[in-house]
Amino acid sequence: MSVNYGSKRVVVGAHYGMRDWLSQRVTATLMALFTVLLLAQVIFTSGPIGYDTWAGIFAAQWMKVLTLVIFFSLGWHAWVGVRDIWMDYVKPAAIRLVLQVFTIVWLVGCMGWAIQVLWRL
Amino acid sequence: MAEMRRTRPGTMRLIDAVKYRLPVAALVSILHRISGVVMFALLPLVIWMFDVSVTSEISFERFTSAFSAGLGFVPGWLVKIAMLGLIWAFLHHFIAGVRHLWMDMTHSVSKAQGHSSAVATLIGSLTLTVVLGAKLFGVY
Numbered sequence: 001m002s003v004n005y006g007s008k009r010v011v012v013g014a015h016y017g018m019r020d021w022l023s024q025r026v027t028a029t030l031m032a033l034f035t036v037l038l039l040a041q042v043i044f045t046s047g048p049i050g051y052d053t054w055a056g057i058f059a060a061q062w063m064k065v066l067t068l069v070i071f072f073s074l075g076w077h078a079w080v081g082v083r084d085i086w087m088d089y090v091k092p093a094a095i096r097l098v099l100q101v102f103t104i105v106w107l108v109g110c111m112g113w114a115i116q117v118l119w120r121l
Numbered sequence: 122m123a124e125m126r127r128t129r130p131g132t133m134r135l136i137d138a139v140k141y142r143l144p145v146a147a148l149v150s151i152l153h154r155i156s157g158v159v160m161f162a163l164l165p166l167v168i169w170m171f172d173v174s175v176t177s178e179i180s181f182e183r184f185t186s187a188f189s190a191g192l193g194f195v196p197g198w199l200v201k202i203a204m205l206g207l208i209w210a211f212l213h214h215f216i217a218g219v220r221h222l223w224m225d226m227t228h229s230v231s232k233a234q235g236h237s238s239a240v241a242t243l244i245g246s247l248t249l250t251v252v253l254g255a256k257l258f259g260v261y
Contacts, residue, residue, distance in 0.1 A: 025225070028222070029222065035215070050181075051174075051177075051181040054174060054175065078160075081157050082157070082161055085158065106161075110164045110168055113165075114168045114171065117168070117175065120176065
């Protein structure tokens with residue numbers, strides 16, 4: 001194997017395509033199933049959906065745990081996807097690194113906010 | 122072919138991509154990417170909506186009034202346009218994603234299958250966007 005340390009170390013590219021490919025599909029499937037589940041709860045509610053019905057959907061503990069898993073899935077899925085975009089279009093390693101750090105900050109920040117909202121219920 | 126190679130302007134830049142012919146499958150592909158970026162960019166708006174819609178009855182009021190009275194300096198119709206964009210992005214990303222899973226599972230990767238499933242994706246996502254958009258803007 002060629003030298004991959006020191007100044008020769010490869011710092012760009014994914015190098016773990018299979019894991020990303022599979023994780024993106026697994027997280028996508030989880031989110032798709034969650035969407036169907038949430039839609040079903042909304043559709044099978046008779047009458048207009050007010051605050052009580054809507055907040056009630058997320059009040060059950062199992063739904064909170066499930067929603068939390070979906071948030072993590074979303075973060076992971078979006079990370080793989082957005083990083084793919086940076087790797088495709090942004091060549092200079094320095095700019096790419098800055099964009100990747102921004103992506104992580106953006107996603108982790110959003111996840112933190114969402115989790116706070118979820119567990120305040 | 123040799124002539125094409127001679128007239129090539131050098132390293133391909135992103136702007137050169139617009140010169141390519143775009144078959145339906147390629148259109149669905151780039152829209153999959155664009156819809157993903159739209160949702161990534163508007164993620165704070167989505168979480169804000171989740172926040173105000175579930176936190177309390179008072180905040181729920183703020184959620185519903187965002188679509189009529191607006192949100193800060195943003196008028197209500199602009200909030201609805203952003204929602205319409207999100208709805209389209211989600212539907213396209215969802216259906217195009219299911220198409221990917223279906224292709225992976227059944228090895229439906231011929232040119233003809235790619236074309237027909239891409240057409241189905243566009244028809245499905247645009248139809249549902251129109252249906253939900255009409256509801257959003259109070260047509261029915």
